[in-house]
Amino acid sequence: QGTIIVQMRAAMLAAEYILLLADDRTEFTRTEEVRNDFVANVSHELKTPVGAISLLAEALESSADDPAAVRRFAKRMHKESARLAALVQDIIELSRLQGTNVTQQARAVDINTVVSEAVDRSQLPAESKNIELVVGGHADAMVYGDQDLLVTALRNLIDNAIRYSPENTRVGVGIRSKDGLVAVSVTDQGEGLSPEDQERVFERFYRVDAARSRHTGGTGLGLSIVKHVVANHGGEVTLWSKPGQGSTFTIRLPEVEDQDLDTVPPAR
Numbered sequence: 001q002g003t004i005i006v007q008m009r010a011a012m013l014a015a016e017y018i019l020l021l022a023d024d025r026t027e028f029t030r031t032e033e034v035r036n037d038f039v040a041n042v043s044h045e046l047k048t049p050v051g052a053i054s055l056l057a058e059a060l061e062s063s064a065d066d067p068a069a070v071r072r073f074a075k076r077m078h079k080e081s082a083r084l085a086a087l088v089q090d091i092i093e094l095s096r097l098q099g100t101n102v103t104q105q106a107r108a109v110d111i112n113t114v115v116s117e118a119v120d121r122s123q124l125p126a127e128s129k130n131i132e133l134v135v136g137g138h139a140d141a142m143v144y145g146d147q148d149l150l151v152t153a154l155r156n157l158i159d160n161a162i163r164y165s166p167e168n169t170r171v172g173v174g175i176r177s178k179d180g181l182v183a184v185s186v187t188d189q190g191e192g193l194s195p196e197d198q199e200r201v202f203e204r205f206y207r208v209d210a211a212r213s214r215h216t217g218g219t220g221l222g223l224s225i226v227k228h229v230v231a232n233h234g235g236e237v238t239l240w241s242k243p244g245q246g247s248t249f250t251i252r253l254p255e256v257e258d259q260d261l262d263t264v265p266p267a268r
């Protein structure tokens with residue numbers, strides 16, 4: 001119970017900090033309307049888990065002599081604080097991406113390393129739904145950028161493919177290079193997206209089914225983060241999908257030419 005309360009306090013402090021940060025970051029770069037929108041969205045999103053935690057804390061206090069109820073409330077508090085922590089982390093990441101010039105920390109990065117790291121880290125959630133992660137293709141290609149950010153972006157796509165697919169299906173990750181561009185695509189056999197939703201999924205906090213996204217640990221910020229990371233690397237992310245037939249998200253990045261490699265600092 002002590003850990004939960006410490007975790008909860010930390011998450012709440014971080015939430016307050018974020019509201020300040022969101023206010024600050026956007027002040028100089030966005031119009032007043034967009035700024036107010038973002039702050040309103042962030043406040044709204046943070047209020048749900050913060051409100052739930054506060055109610056659960058009250059319930060916990062009044063059920064001190066009922067061990068089964070204490071365990072039940074503590075478990076739910078744990079879940080809500082984990083959700084709050086994920087939300088806080090994604091908001092910080094997005095805020096950071098909106099302000100950084102990624103090329104300042106850029107290196108030549110092997111795209112195969114990005115794919116294998118992202119796939120390795122998504123292995124557990126895939127196993128929990130008996131989803132097979134299949135990697136296909138290979139490209140002798142380097143891109144110029146921040147390896148950790150690229151892994152984060154690809155991981156968001158793979159985790160979504162797993163999250164929005166039924167059990168016992170396959171998620172494919174394909175790599176290819178063509179015309180100076182490296183493409184990494186993530187294909188699932190999930191529920192797919194309607195044309196209207198396809199237009200909006202990259203917006204901050206947009207979810208087709210908010211309850212489902214929350215239930216499965218989504219924050220509604222994953223695809224915004226992907227879009228920003230890819231744009232910061234001079235690339236683009238596209239989506240093909242049909243309801244009932246699954247989705248393919250593709251990241252395309254400019255390939256570093258052989259002759260440029262001498263002047264690009266090596267990967268970390």
Ligand code: ADP
Pocket residue numbers: 156160161164188190191192193201206207208209213214217218219220221222223224247
């Ligand atoms: P979330 O944290 O809710 O997953 P994202 O920004 O990553 O937020 O995605 C926004 C919404 O797009 C999701 O809530 C979901 O409705 C939809 N979505 C994302 N990826 C997929 C996918 N592979 N298949 C179907 N729907 C998806």
